[in-house]
Amino acid sequence: MKQKRFGIDIDGTVTCPTSLIPFINKDFSLNITLDDIKKYDLSEALDIPAERCQDxxxxxxxxxxxxxxLAEGAKDVLLxxxxxxxxxxxxxxxxxxLDLTQKWFETKDILYDRIELIGSHDKIKAAKQHKVDIFFEDKHDNAVSIHEELRIPVLLFNTPYNQDPVPSGVIRVDNWAQAEQWVKAWIDSESFIQQ
Structure with a gap:
């Protein structure tokens, strides 16, 4: 059986989705938690003008x-x-x-085959190019479009900002332990089918 290729988002998936919160609170004089962020777009979620938020x-x-x-459990599962x-x-x-990102991976002892920073939320082209068999994501519309375009399972890490409905090929997980369990069952079923 060929080695499976995993496409994995970094922010809010490998990193803890609360990573932005201390910076938001300090720089905008707020006192919010992750539960207060109900939209992926921060300017919308925080009611801050888009240009100011982007700057x-x-x-x-x-x-x-x-x-x-790191998101809880990510390192053990990824290793x-x-x-x-x-x-x-x-x-x-x-x-x-890229350099900063690679150094961060080194300091966290996370191994990888490739890190690709595409500068856009449209990850379909990169996922196709690398022929990934499964994708891990926290952005709702990315998860849905990757699944629908590539017909692969996408594990969507649950956050307050990605609660819109999902099709059956997008599987919600609360943490890396659940992701690991789902992947094990998926791999086992694939192996069974190929026998």
């Missing part, structure tokens, strides 16, 4: 990414998966942040 994010982006903690699968981290981060 803030452009300035703070390197600091936010560098200080982002196990690296032994048996190919891991392609495909992110909307912009390409000038």
């Amino acid at each position: 803030w994010f452009n300035e703070r982006e390197p600091d936010i990414y560098w200080s982002s903690p 196990k998966w690296k032994e048996q699968f190919q891991l392609f981290f495909i992110s909307a981060r912009r390409s000038h942040l």
Whole structure:
């Protein structure tokens, strides 16, 4: 059986989805938690003008990414998966942040086959190019479009900002332990079918 290729988003998936919160609270004099962010678009979620929000994010982006903690359980699962699968981290981060991103992965001891920063939320082309068999995402419309275009399962990490309905090929998980369980069952069923 060929080695499966996993497409994995970074922010809000490998990193804890709360990574932005301390920066938002400090820089905008707010006192919010992740539960207060009901939309993926921060300007909409926080009622801050889009241009101001984008300028803030452009300035703070390197600091936010560098200080982002790993999502709970991500490291253990990813280290196990690296032994048996190919891991392609495909992110909307912009390409000038590649060096910082690779260094962050090194400091966290996360191994990978490739990190691709595409500078856009449209990950379909990169997922196709790398022939990924499954994708891991936190952005609702990305998860849906990747599944619908590529006909692959997409595991959507549950957050307050991605609660719109999903088709059956997008599977909600609350954490990396659930993702690992789902993948094990999926791999087992694929192996059974091929026998």
